[in-house]
Amino acid sequence: MKKVFTLLAGLMMLSASAETLTLYDEGAYLSAVPFNGLYADEVGNKTQVLYLADDLTAMVGKQISAITFYTEPEGLTLDGVTYEIGIAETDVNSLTDFITDGITKVGTVTMTPNEGQVVEVTITFNEPYTYNGGNLVFEDVVTVAGGMASTYWTGMNTNYNSALCYTFNSPTVRQFLPKTTFTYGGDTPAYEIGDVNHDEKVNIVDVTELIDSLLNGSEIPAEGDVDGDQNINIVDVTVLIDMLLGGN
Numbered sequence: 029m030k031k032v033f034t035l036l037a038g039l040m041m042l043s044a045s046a047e048t049l050t051l052y053d054e055g056a057y058l059s060a061v062p063f064n065g066l067y068a069d070e071v072g073n074k075t076q077v078l079y080l081a082d083d084l085t086a087m088v089g090k091q092i093s094a095i096t097f098y099t100e101p102e103g104l105t106l107d108g109v110t111y112e113i114g115i116a117e118t119d120v121n122s123l124t125d126f127i128t129d130g131i132t133k134v135g136t137v138t139m140t141p142n143e144g145q146v147v148e149v150t151i152t153f154n155e156p157y158t159y160n161g162g163n164l165v166f167e168d169v170v171t172v173a174g175g176m177a178s179t180y181w182t183g184m185n186t187n188y189n190s191a192l193c194y195t196f197n198s199p200t201v202r203q204f205l206p207k208t209t210f211t212y213g214g215d216t217p218a219y220e221i222g223d224v225n226h227d228e229k230v231n232i233v234d235v236t237e238l239i240d241s242l243l244n245g246s247e248i249p250a251e252g253d254v255d256g257d258q259n260i261n262i263v264d265v266t267v268l269i270d271m272l273l274g275g276n
């Protein structure tokens with residue numbers, strides 16, 4: 029029984045857990061970034077925000093699953109506008125032109141007005157975005173035009189060109205970063221302990237695979253460490269067989 033319990037504990041530790049990173053909660057505010065309400069009345073208008081890699085080191089190699097922004101206490105006055113959201117990574121560290129290379133579309137968000145209180149606008153990605161450690165570009169593009177309204181967003185003033193938005197059809201530089209919460213987690217797909225060949229089943233095939241790999245010295249994934257002692261060896265074969273035979 030003890031062995032089974034150890035295995036279960038190991039599985040629970042491997043399961044993905046979401047963490048959050050909140051940045052730029054400095055009490056400044058701006059109406060144009062990240063969503064430029066006064067230019068929400070025309071499809072194609074967009075805003076980009078540039079996050080420097082130094083601020084994002086906690087997320088390197090992790091999967092970003094959502095981004096949240098915050099209005100000022102006056103609330104959200106944008107009405108009915110839908111934005112398509114894109115993410116990119118770049119070496120550029122100051123925005124003078126819109127980034128157009130390598131944009132990954134991650135989802136959409138539709139604004140629902142709610143005046144008189146701080147509103148959190150969360151974009152949940154259709155698929156998690158794996159962050160590789162570059163400067164991160166957030167982009168929103170109007171896909172369904174809506175009512176013009178100068179919603180103010182809380183954040184921080186900067187000393188570099190950290191955002192760009194359309195104003196009269198030309199990009200205008202802004203030195204502002206919105207208060208942002210990134211939701212991230214899930215280092216790698218968590219395969220079950222013992223699933224050495226990653227076919228999402230633990231069975232006799234994994235025993236064979238594990239023995240073969242040990243004999244010919246080929247690489248064995250972490251799931252081969254069945255007893256969780258940080259070594260992969262013949263003991264793990266024994267424990268895996270025990271596990272398949274019903275524990276004990």
Ligand SMILES: [Ca+2]
Binds near residue numbers: 223224225228233
């Ligand atoms: Ca397997």
Ligand SMILES: [Ca+2]
Binds near residue numbers: 252254256257260
């Ligand atoms: Ca082991």
